[in-house]
Structures are given as structure tokens and as C-alpha cells.
Amino acid sequence: MRGLLALVLGLGISLAQAAPAVHEYMLDNGLKLIVKEDHRAPVMVSQVWYKVGSSYEHDGITGVSHVLEHMMFKGTKAHPAGEFSRIISENGGRENAFTSQDYTAYFQTMEKSRLKTSFELEADRMRNLTLPEEEFLKEVRVVMEERRMRTEDNPQSLTWEQFNATAYVSSPYRIPVIGWMDDLESMQIDDLRDWYRQWYAPNNATVVVAGDVNPDAVLELARRYFGPLKPSDIKPVKPRREIEQLGIKRLQVKAPAELPYLMMGYKAPVVLTADKSMEWEPYALEVLAGVLDGGSGARLASELVRGKSIAASASASYDAHDRLQSLFLLSGTPSRGHSARELETALREQLQKLKEEPVGKQELDRVKAQIRAQKVYEQDSIFYQAMQIGILETVGLGWREAGHYHRQIQAVTPEQVMAVAKKYLIDDHLTVAELVPQPIDPDHPPRRGGSGHVR
Numbered sequence: 176m177r178g179l180l181a182l183v184l185g186l187g188i189s190l191a192q193a194a195p196a197v198h199e200y201m202l203d204n205g206l207k208l209i210v211k212e213d214h215r216a217p218v219m220v221s222q223v224w225y226k227v228g229s230s231y232e233h234d235g236i237t238g239v240s241h242v243l244e245h246m247m248f249k250g251t252k253a254h255p256a257g258e259f260s261r262i263i264s265e266n267g268g269r270e271n272a273f274t275s276q277d278y279t280a281y282f283q284t285m286e287k288s289r290l291k292t293s294f295e296l297e298a299d300r301m302r303n304l305t306l307p308e309e310e311f312l313k314e315v316r317v318v319m320e321e322r323r324m325r326t327e328d329n330p331q332s333l334t335w336e337q338f339n340a341t342a343y344v345s346s347p348y349r350i351p352v353i354g355w356m357d358d359l360e361s362m363q364i365d366d367l368r369d370w371y372r373q374w375y376a377p378n379n380a381t382v383v384v385a386g387d388v389n390p391d392a393v394l395e396l397a398r399r400y401f402g403p404l405k406p407s408d409i410k411p412v413k414p415r416r417e418i419e420q421l422g423i424k425r426l427q428v429k430a431p432a433e434l435p436y437l438m439m440g441y442k443a444p445v446v447l448t449a450d451k452s453m454e455w456e457p458y459a460l461e462v463l464a465g466v467l468d469g470g471s472g473a474r475l476a477s478e479l480v481r482g483k484s485i486a487a488s489a490s491a492s493y494d495a496h497d498r499l500q501s502l503f504l505l506s507g508t509p510s511r512g513h514s515a516r517e518l519e520t521a522l523r524e525q526l527q528k529l530k531e532e533p534v535g536k537q538e539l540d541r542v543k544a545q546i547r548a549q550k551v552y553e554q555d556s557i558f559y560q561a562m563q564i565g566i567l568e569t570v571g572l573g574w575r576e577a578g579h580y581h582r583q584i585q586a587v588t589p590e591q592v593m594a595v596a597k598k599y600l601i602d603d604h605l606t607v608a609e610l611v612p613q614p615i616d617p618d619h620p621p622r623r624g625g626s627g628h629v630r
Contacts (some may be wrong), residue, residue, distance in 0.1 A: 197564070197574060198390040200397070204327075204406045205211060205378025207454070208397045208563050209574060213557050215517035219386030220558050221293040222282040223301070224565040227374040230276040230499060231412055238354015239362065239370045241274040242311075242318050246367060247281065249310040251303040256310060257259075260294055266292050274352055278569040283414060289386045291396055297382075298400035301375055306362045307543040315362055318336050322353045329622040330432035330610055337428045338438045340609035346417035346499055357431035360618040376407035381568045385561040391393035417442065417500050424606040429613050431621050433488070436610035437515040440502035443493065443599045447571060448500045457495035458583035459504055459591040460599070466534055466592065467505075467525060472541065474525055475507075485521050495580075498570040502606075503599065515609045517559040529596040546584055552579075 198210040228240050250256035263270045268285035283293045326332045336351050343349035354362075382401065384393050420442055444450070446457045467475050468491040475489040489507035509518040534542075553559040564574040615621065 197238060197390070198394075200394055201310075202377065202398060202402050204402065205376075206397070206401050206404070207381040207568065208394065208401075209381065209383045209568065210388060210390040210393045210504065211383075211557075211560055211564065212388065212390065213385055213560065214387045216389050217287045217558065218284065219281060219290055219384060219388050220284045220561050221290060221297070222280055222383045222561045222565050223297050224278055224280045224381045224569045225374055225423050226275045226278060226379050226569050227370075228275050228279055229350045229352045231374070232347065232350055232354075234357060236362065236370070237358040238318065239366050240279050241353055242315055243367050243370055244274045244279050244281075245271050245314045245318060245376075246306055246311060247300055247304065249303055249307065249314065251299050251301065252305060253299050253303065254296065255504055256307075259300065262292060262296060268293070276348055276350075276352060278457075278566070280562075280565060280569075282558070283563075288593065290384065290388065291400075293320040294382075294396050294400040298404060300406050301377065301380065301401070304371060304375075306368055306371065308347065308365060310581070311364045311367060315359060319356065319359050320354065322356060322359065323480045324622060326351070327356075328619075329582045330428075330612075331436050333430050334428045334436055334438060334608055334610040337426060338440065338606060341424055341426050341608070342440050342442075342502060342606035344418050344420075345415060347415050348417075348497075348499055348501070357368055371575070374409075377401055378406035379409050383561040383565045383568075385557040385564075415499075420604055420606075423602045426606075426608050427611050428608060429611045431615045431619075432610055432612040433621075434508050434511075435515045435612055436508050437506060437518050437522075438608040439505040439519065440606045441600050442514065442604040443501060443503045443595075445497045445499070445501050446495050446576070447498060455527050455583060455587065456595050457599075458580070459587050459595045460493050461495050461546065461584060462539070462542055462587045463529065463592050463596060464491045464493040464503065465546055466529065466538065469545045470540050472552060475522075478506070478525065479521050483521065484510055486510055486518055489518070496570060496572060496576070497568060499505065512530075514520070526596060526600050530593060530600070534592050535589075539587075539589060539592075541585055543587070550581070 196212065202208065229237065231241055248259055250258065254262070260270060263283055263285070266285055266289045268289060270281070270283040272279070272281040281297065285293060303366040326336055339351070340349045382397060421440060436507050443460055444456060446454070449456050465473070467473055468489070471477070475486070479486040479489045487508045487510045491505050493503045494501060505522050507518050507522065508514055553563065563577060567574045567576045
């Protein structure tokens with residue numbers, strides 16, 4: 176197997192007994208291929224992950240990763256605009272793409288024998304996109320309308336964007352995935368061509384295939400279609416670490432809305448940025464988030480929504496698997512008759528309890544079981560199996576982190592939960608944003624719902 180590194184590895188510990196093996200390969204041109212077998216149904220999902228997203232961008236071209244994602248469906252010489260989706264549809268498949276802070280990914284879900292079609296199309300557009308200017312001018316207007324609909328007309332999304340841009344100073348996580356409107360309006364087709372040449376190359380991509388497939392056959396197809404592609408000279412982005420925050424930050428966002436909304440974010444390390452001697456901290460923060468917001472039995476729901484009825488909704492979240500230093504988030508909508516400040520006080524009281532009283536064994540066991548169950552249930556979907564691998568690989572952790580994550584979560588102690596609450600959930604690390612509702616124009620009511628950036 177000359178010029179080819181091939182590893183066949185399992186997930187380790189108890190998960191290895193339940194999960195099929197993961198097969199990892201590296202082609203000569205630097206493309207990584209990961210195959211996970213799941214033979215429960217004759218289907219497969221094929222995903223191509225590029226190590227580029229909004230956190231790779233800089234001022235002036237924000238949103239370029241997302242616009243390029245749209246343009247990836249606008250054709251090559253071999254497959255002109257519209258053909259990609261038509262061919263996938265004719266083969267009974269589903270396809271789409273998504274852009275995040277740390278990656279851009281493309282996927283197809285199809286009957287297992289159609290992997291060849293998926294690979295042929297993805298390999299073609301990895302290096303041969305034509306990027307016609309007339310298509311770009313139409314598509315960037317689509318993205319601007321998407322921005323108006325998902326962010327500017329949605330008061331909670333608008334608050335999130337303003338909050339994020341305030342919380343971070345030097346970290347590229349302050350850049351919205353969809354980009355600032357001024358940058359979208361001044362974006363040129365050459366911005367996309369440069370971005371495409373720089374990042375869309377086999378040595379900056381990971382192909383993940385999960386489903387009813389034979390790893391050897393997948394490897395053969397990958398070598399046939401992706402193997403001839405030439406790699407690029409990928410220059411690593413320079414470090415853009417967040418500067419130290421020196422005190423609490425507060426902002427108000429005034430926008431037409433029915434109800435106020437509160438966001439609180441504390442700077443916190445993630446697995447990739449944590450001190451190696453304190454590598455348990457991100458996992459303790461995951462458990463802490465689960466104590467606060469892990470279903471109807473968690474503290475925010477039981478004590479603030481149902482108990483004191485001070486919140487119509489309240490949530491906590493944290494992702495240990497971001498690429499850069501991140502935020503431990505609290506958010507919520509006060510119930511009628513209560514203010515955002517009252518909700519903030521109630522949320523702070525919950526944090527104070529975690530700093531002063533260790534989490535009981537029964538509660539801790541429930542949270543750990545819940546986190547584990549969530550990950551296990553995700554394995555029911557071949558899409559999420561592939562997505563977990565793709566995220567871990569693309570942010571630089573590697574797919575083996577999935578097994579490490581479970582071991583670390585199980586090892587978290589009540590004292591460690593207290594320790595991270597005292598260390599990181601403090602005012603010097605805090606940003607608070609309050610949505611202040613303004614009168615609503617009945618002819619232009621605010622939008623609700625998600626703010627994702629899926630094509």
C-alpha cells in the first residue's frame with residue numbers, strides 16, 4: 176500500500192463494543208478519508224469538510240466562506256449550474272451544505288451504491304468551480320436577503336450578533352458567519368476566487384463516509400476521484416487569541432420585539448485551549464451546563480421557569496469542542512411582569528449555589544447519564560455519526576476525542592464543577608446583553624426562529 180497511510184481503529188473502552196470500527200486513510204495529496212460502517216440500512220452519507228469558516232476571515236471579507244458555500248452549487252465546466260442538485264435528486268439522494276465559525280461542509284445522503292456519483296461530483300467541484308460573476312451577483316443578493324430575514328428582522332438573533340461582537344475583541348469569533356452587510360455589499364467575485372483557491376484543496380479537506388459501505392471499496396473510489404487532485408500550499412492562519420477581559424461588559428439592543436431577552440456569556444477555555452495540566456476543566460464545564468439545563472429536571476427549568484416562574488424560558492450552553500476560546504452562555508426570556516434584570520439576578524443566584532454547594536451524587540449521575548444518552552442517541556443517525564467525526568477532525572481534535580470525551584465526563588467530580596464555576600463564571604469574564612423591546616410595526620412584524628446558515 177505504497178504512499179498510503181491506512182489505520183483501522185476502534186473507539187476504545189466500552190463504546191468500542193457497541194460501535195463499529197472507524198477506518199482512517201490519508202491519500203498522497205493530503206486528503207483524509209474516514210469511513211464508519213453502519214449496516215443497519217442500505218444507505219450512506221458522504222460529507223466533505225473544509226477547514227475554513229468565518230473564524231478564518233478578516234474585516235472586509237466577512238461572510239465570504241458562506242457566500243462561497245452558496246456558489247459551490249453554481250457549476251463547473253463538467254457540470255454547469257444546477258446539474259449538481261439535479262443529478263443527486265435523480266439518484267434519489269438529498270444534499271445540502273452548512274457553514275460555521277470553524278468549518279464548511281457539504282453532504283449527500285443516498286442509497287449505498289450511489290457513492291460513486293457523490294464522489295465524482297464533490298471531487299469535480301473541489302478544484303474546478305467556474306465561479307461566474309453573473310451567478311455571484313445573484314447569489315450574494317440571496318445571502319443579503321437571508322441576512323435581513325434571519326438576523327436583522329429577528330430580535331433575538333440581532334441581540335446574539337451584537338452580544339457576540341461585544342464579547343470578543345481580538346478573537347475572530349466576533350465575526351458573524353453570514354458576514355456584515357457592508358462587507359456583503361462590497362464583496363467582489365475575486366474575493367471568492369481567492370478564498371476558493373486558498374482553502375478548497377484536498378490537503379485542507381476531510382471526507383467522511385458513514386453507512387452500509389465497504390471501507391476498501393470506499394477507499395478505491397476516493398483514490399479514483401479525489402486522488403488526482405493537486406494539493407495547495409495551505410498557510411496556517413496566524414494566532415488571533417482573545418485578549419484578556421478586564422471587567423464586565425454590558426450592552427442594550429433596541430429592536431422591535433414583543434418581549435425582552437437576556438444573554439450572559441463568560442469567557443471559558445475549550446479542550447484545545449485548556450491548560451494541559453487542567454484538561455478536565457472543559458468537561459467539568461460541560462457537566463455544569465448539564466446541571467443547569469439538561470431537560471425539564473434541570474435547575475433552570477425546575478427552579479426559574481416552573482418554580483419561581485420568573486422566566487418564560489431559560490437555558491445554559493457550552494461547547495468544549497470549539498476551535499478557539501469560547502463562551503459559557505446563559506440566556507432567557509423573563510416571564511410577563513418580570514424584567515431582564517430580575518432574570519439576571521435569578522441566574523446569578525443559580526451560579527452562586529454552584530460555587531457554594533457541591534452537586535449531589537444523584538444529580539451528578541443523572542446529568543452524566545443524560546449527556547451520555549444524548550451522544551448514544553445521536554448514533555442512531557448515520558448523518559450525526561459522520562458529523563461528529565467531521566467536526567472533531569476539522570477543528571483539530573481528531574475523531575478519537577469522542578471516546579476521550581465520554582471518559583472525561585464520567586470522571587468529573589462535584590468539586591471540579593465547583594472549581595470551574597468559581598474560576599470562570601465571574602464578572603471579569605462576563606458580557607451581558609439585554610434586548611429592549613421597541614414598538615412593533617404591524618406591517619413588518621419581527622421574525623422568530625433559528626439563525627443557522629444552511630443553504
